[in-house]
Amino acid sequence: MASAPKTFDENFLSRLDAIIARYPRSRSAIMPMLHLVQAREGYVTAEGIEVIAQKLDLTTAEVNAVASFYTQYRRTPAGEYHVGVCTNTLCAIMGGDAIFSGLKDHLGIENNERTADGKVSLEHIECNAACDYAPVVMVNWEFFDNQTVESAKTLVDDLRAGKKPAPTRGPNSVPTFKEASEVLAGFNDGRANEGIQAGDPTLLGLKIAKGERK
Amino acid sequence: MTAVQPQTDLITLTIDGFEVTVPKGTLVIRAAEQLGIQIPRFCDHPLLSPVGACRQCLVDIEINGRAFPKPQASCTIPVENGMVVKTQLTSEVAHKAQEGVMEFLLVNHPLDCPVCDKGGECPLQNQAMTSGRGESRFEGKKRTFEKPINISSQVLLDRERCILCARCTRFSKEIAGDPFIDMGERGALQQVAIYEKDPFDSYFSGNTVQICPVGALTGSAYRFRSRPFDLVSTPSVCEHCASGCSLRTDVRRNKTLRRLAGNDPEVNEEWNCDKGRWAFQYTMVKDRIATPLIRENGVLREASWPEAIAVAANGLQGKKAGVLVGGRATVEDSYAYAKFARATLGTNDIDFRSRPHSDEERDFLAAHVVGSKVRYSDIDTADHVVLVGFEPEEESPIVFLRIRKQVRKRALSVTAISPWQTRGFKKLQAKYIGVAPGAEGNALAQLSLTNQSVIVVGERLCESAGGLSAVAELARKSGAKIAWVPRRAGERGALEAGAIGNLLPGGRPISDAAARVDVAAAWSIESDSIPTSAGSDSKAIFAAAARGEIKALVIGGVDPFDMHAPDFAGLESAFVLSLELRPSAITERADVVLPVAAVTEKSGSFMSWEGRTRSFEQAVPETPHQSDLYILSLIAEALGKPLGFSTVRGAAKEFGTLANWDGARASFTSHPVANAAQGVTLASWRQLLDNGSLQVNEPNLAGTARKAVARINAQLAAKLGVANGDLVTISTDHGALSLNVELSDLVDDVVWLPRNAVASQSLRMLGVLNGAQVNIRKGL
Numbered sequence: 001m002a003s004a005p006k007t008f009d010e011n012f013l014s015r016l017d018a019i020i021a022r023y024p025r026s027r028s029a030i031m032p033m034l035h036l037v038q039a040r041e042g043y044v045t046a047e048g049i050e051v052i053a054q055k056l057d058l059t060t061a062e063v064n065a066v067a068s069f070y071t072q073y074r075r076t077p078a079g080e081y082h083v084g085v086c087t088n089t090l091c092a093i094m095g096g097d098a099i100f101s102g103l104k105d106h107l108g109i110e111n112n113e114r115t116a117d118g119k120v121s122l123e124h125i126e127c128n129a130a131c132d133y134a135p136v137v138m139v140n141w142e143f144f145d146n147q148t149v150e151s152a153k154t155l156v157d158d159l160r161a162g163k164k165p166a167p168t169r170g171p172n173s174v175p176t177f178k179e180a181s182e183v184l185a186g187f188n189d190g191r192a193n194e195g196i197q198a199g200d201p202t203l204l205g206l207k208i209a210k211g212e213r214k
Numbered sequence: 215m216t217a218v219q220p221q222t223d224l225i226t227l228t229i230d231g232f233e234v235t236v237p238k239g240t241l242v243i244r245a246a247e248q249l250g251i252q253i254p255r256f257c258d259h260p261l262l263s264p265v266g267a268c269r270q271c272l273v274d275i276e277i278n279g280r281a282f283p284k285p286q287a288s289c290t291i292p293v294e295n296g297m298v299v300k301t302q303l304t305s306e307v308a309h310k311a312q313e314g315v316m317e318f319l320l321v322n323h324p325l326d327c328p329v330c331d332k333g334g335e336c337p338l339q340n341q342a343m344t345s346g347r348g349e350s351r352f353e354g355k356k357r358t359f360e361k362p363i364n365i366s367s368q369v370l371l372d373r374e375r376c377i378l379c380a381r382c383t384r385f386s387k388e389i390a391g392d393p394f395i396d397m398g399e400r401g402a403l404q405q406v407a408i409y410e411k412d413p414f415d416s417y418f419s420g421n422t423v424q425i426c427p428v429g430a431l432t433g434s435a436y437r438f439r440s441r442p443f444d445l446v447s448t449p450s451v452c453e454h455c456a457s458g459c460s461l462r463t464d465v466r467r468n469k470t471l472r473r474l475a476g477n478d479p480e481v482n483e484e485w486n487c488d489k490g491r492w493a494f495q496y497t498m499v500k501d502r503i504a505t506p507l508i509r510e511n512g513v514l515r516e517a518s519w520p521e522a523i524a525v526a527a528n529g530l531q532g533k534k535a536g537v538l539v540g541g542r543a544t545v546e547d548s549y550a551y552a553k554f555a556r557a558t559l560g561t562n563d564i565d566f567r568s569r570p571h572s573d574e575e576r577d578f579l580a581a582h583v584v585g586s587k588v589r590y591s592d593i594d595t596a597d598h599v600v601l602v603g604f605e606p607e608e609e610s611p612i613v614f615l616r617i618r619k620q621v622r623k624r625a626l627s628v629t630a631i632s633p634w635q636t637r638g639f640k641k642l643q644a645k646y647i648g649v650a651p652g653a654e655g656n657a658l659a660q661l662s663l664t665n666q667s668v669i670v671v672g673e674r675l676c677e678s679a680g681g682l683s684a685v686a687e688l689a690r691k692s693g694a695k696i697a698w699v700p701r702r703a704g705e706r707g708a709l710e711a712g713a714i715g716n717l718l719p720g721g722r723p724i725s726d727a728a729a730r731v732d733v734a735a736a737w738s739i740e741s742d743s744i745p746t747s748a749g750s751d752s753k754a755i756f757a758a759a760a761r762g763e764i765k766a767l768v769i770g771g772v773d774p775f776d777m778h779a780p781d782f783a784g785l786e787s788a789f790v791l792s793l794e795l796r797p798s799a800i801t802e803r804a805d806v807v808l809p810v811a812a813v814t815e816k817s818g819s820f821m822s823w824e825g826r827t828r829s830f831e832q833a834v835p836e837t838p839h840q841s842d843l844y845i846l847s848l849i850a851e852a853l854g855k856p857l858g859f860s861t862v863r864g865a866a867k868e869f870g871t872l873a874n875w876d877g878a879r880a881s882f883t884s885h886p887v888a889n890a891a892q893g894v895t896l897a898s899w900r901q902l903l904d905n906g907s908l909q910v911n912e913p914n915l916a917g918t919a920r921k922a923v924a925r926i927n928a929q930l931a932a933k934l935g936v937a938n939g940d941l942v943t944i945s946t947d948h949g950a951l952s953l954n955v956e957l958s959d960l961v962d963d964v965v966w967l968p969r970n971a972v973a974s975q976s977l978r979m980l981g982v983l984n985g986a987q988v989n990i991r992k993g994l
Contacts (some may be wrong), residue, residue: 011787046410046411048412051408055410059393059394059396059409059412060395060411060412061394061395061396061407061408061409061412062396062400062410064396064398064407064409065396065397065398065400067405068398068399068400069398069399069400069401213466
């Protein structure tokens with residue numbers, strides 16, 4: 001087995017331990033730990049896999065199996081803003097395919113690649129349960145609803161320019177990939193109540209049921 | 215064991231119109247086997263937990279009139295009362311479902327059967343014929359991968375052939391406890407994967423090659439060597455350790471090409487270790503001794519058999535002689551040596567222990583081991599297993615697997631008394647009692663066991679004075695069973711055959727007049743011709759030869775460097791007859807060297823650590839070599855004191871009449887535990903894959919051996935001022951060796967070294983045993 005990696009500071013290691021402490025069985029901690037590695041490194045590094053294997057008394061092959069299964073775990077560096085374009089059926093028909101190819105041309109990168117400045121990476125993603133806002137674009141797993149090719153281009157330009165655009169729903173400004181990963185690792189950034197929680201289309205059925213709308 | 219079987223709930227169900235009654239919990243696929251109905255399958259394996267990964271075993275099931283809405287995987291569903299199962303034989307739906315699954319499996323499987331090692335013995339090939347469509351409807355592109363990739367130096371993976379049944383990954387995790395392979399990239403590119411930096415260096419990796427139902431996993435050594443239908447298979451027994459594995463030896467044109475684990479539920483189940491599977495080139499090495507050799511003017515020259523036998527007999531005639539057997543002889547060969555020593559040479563100076571040994575051990579073997587019948591099944595029913603002087607994964611891997619199985623199945627409690635908490639002990643979830651080497655006896659005295667407990671004792675406990683006495687005492691106190699597990703395959707058989715100074719065949723004490731009469735009668739010799747006092751042990755025989763008291767030595771398969779400080783002086787002065795496969799330190803000094811047959815070239819039997827006789831037939835059809843016993847019979851004949859047999863069958867038959875002694879066993883006198891040495895002490899044992907003489911010419915196998923390192927704990931490292939990876943030198947008056955440090959979970963002030971790695975032969979280089987004081991310093 002690989003010897004213990006030495007690149008991690010005490011603070012990071014203690015936060016890994018804090019994740020482990022949340023669970024009755026230590027190996028349950030593997031997914032948030034992988035997110036925390038992404039929060040620090042920007043992707044799942046070899047050292048990250050090795051430190052998790054060591055902490056959880058698993059083999060590196062077992063950790064790698066989990067890390068290579070979920071597309072949320074990136075094995076190449078993500079951009080500061082990881083842009084996901086939904087290309088599942090509904091979004092695709094509503095313009096997702098056009099947005100995805102438009103962004104590829106606009107950014108000059110292919111699927112799963114990153115711009116040279118490291119700001120933006122692009123990925124076509126599966127359904128994010130926002131069909132009522134199709135087509136959606138996700139930036140670090142925050143929703144940008146009802147996009148067009150043009151709005152999406154503006155969005156990535158703003159991201160590259162360092163502006164922090166507000167997602168349609170969710171926090172007041174879009175977090176970086178590392179910040180978002182930290183939240184996914186279970187470390188609260190205190191922004192859960194910012195912005196719009198549920199948009200109109202989401203609540204439509206409820207309102208009809210309650211007789212508030214016909 | 216009482217004869218009453220435990221009550222099991224029985225379930226009756228109907229499969230294809232036939233009623234069958236099976237124990238509760240039986241899987242549908244197994245129940246169908248009871249009726250002789252074979253449901254096709256890939257992922258299913260009776261010794262692995264069900265997973266339902268391949269979906270090939272779909273059948274129609276209804277329970278009490280209610281049908282499952284769609285076909286179910288019969289390998290994951292336990293039987294229930296009133297269940298009605300229709301397999302492909304009676305259900306069109308099941309048949310079509312199976313054909314559909316097969317078609318999906320073949321979508322990505324290449325049609326490379328003509329160049330695939332598995333072709334001809336491939337479950338996928340076979341079942342595609344029996345349960346698949348004649349033609350594929352798939353016209354797309356198949357998955358392709360770079361091929362093959364080495365997941366270790368001895369296992370190759372062709373990913374495009376893999377049907378993702380997960381047999382290999384489940385074996386590694388469940389049976390071996392080495393999950394170095396797992397399913398990566400789940401999704402369209404799912405594949406078996408190692409982590410790049412950590413190869414599949416499991417001692418049991420070969421089993422994954424054997425249970426792979428396609429040609430995805432292949433062994434480097436066998437790849438592209440043969441077609442299965444060109445091989446002649448012979449059931450065999452492993453000669454590498456005392457586990458007693460059943461094997462199958464596959465021979466093509468008189469050459470052994472591969473060995474597979476045999477299926478013996480009572481012993482190795484369906485598994486074996488990589489050494490047993492992949493170490494067999496030693497019989498085919500170039501320097502194999504081909505003809506008898508006679509020393510003339512200081513040089514060995516080739517000779518004819520009649521000449522060599524005459525010279526050998528002449529050299530032995532009328533001389534006081536000693537006999538050293540080595541630990542690798544078959545039962546029949548050992549018996550021949552034992553009889554040759556007594557009936558032909560008239561001496562009790564015979565010993566099979568060509569390794570560190572003690573008088574305490576010899577008495578212990580005579581009193582507590584010979585004739586005992588502790589079995590693998592005693593591990594299955596044990597309430598507690600104690601390991602002392604024994605690292606099962608390194609020293610008897612199938613014992614390890616059996617203990618681990620019970621640990622997994624029913625949380626069997628295991629205690630390991632050892633100076634180092636090894637990875638193997640951790641995999642057994644053993645309670646680790648760290649003791650300095652030599653102090654095992656003290657730890658044993660603290661234990662309390664029951665008559666359901668098993669104390670598993672390794673041969674190297676004899677290096678700790680008083681250790682075996684403590685085992686005997688603990689067993690007496692508690693009624694616990696003693697399982698003595700030597701390393702070599704021939705040791706237990708040699709003990710039973712009387713190839714030791716204090717015992718005649720069948721465990722008859724030499725000191726017992728009735729025993730001597732018994733044996734003399736069977737051998738048709740005068741009863742007073744068997745010497746009455748116990749003979750010398752191996753070391754004493756060498757020493758007596760050096761003093762000129764023993765004037766002739768008969769040595770079969772002994773490497774003197776396996777012993778502690780061997781005395782070579784006797785080899786120069788005495789007449790030395792060596793029976794050997796290859797040149798050794800003995801043949802270099804021998805007066806007559808006679809080539810002998812290797813295990814694959816003869817029939818015979820080994821006795822496993824259990825005392826279980828494991829017979830095997832000759833696997834290689836044509837060989838110029840003869841077994842040791844045949845050669846001994848020729849010499850005995852020439853000496854005018856014939857052995858009375860010259861065939862394996864004859865020896866086995868005669869030994870059979872002597873095998874069971876119902877008289878009193880030898881008594882055992884307890885030895886005190888020795889005081890610990892001062893300063894830093896040595897702990898050392900052999901690892902499974904090392905510099906062993908039966909592992910020559912196996913580069914692929916050697917690639918997965920553990921790295922030779924010096925292991926010390928953090929306390930000693932701090933004292934020495936060394937860190938992980940630093941070089942240290944360990945020395946004694948005898949010599950020194952240098953290795954890199956790996957910080958490990960050891961007791962304080964102990965350094966652990968591999969006993970027989972290329973760079974670390976602790977016996978030969980340091981000349982000391984476990985528990986001896988050694989010097990250790992930083993750097994060279």
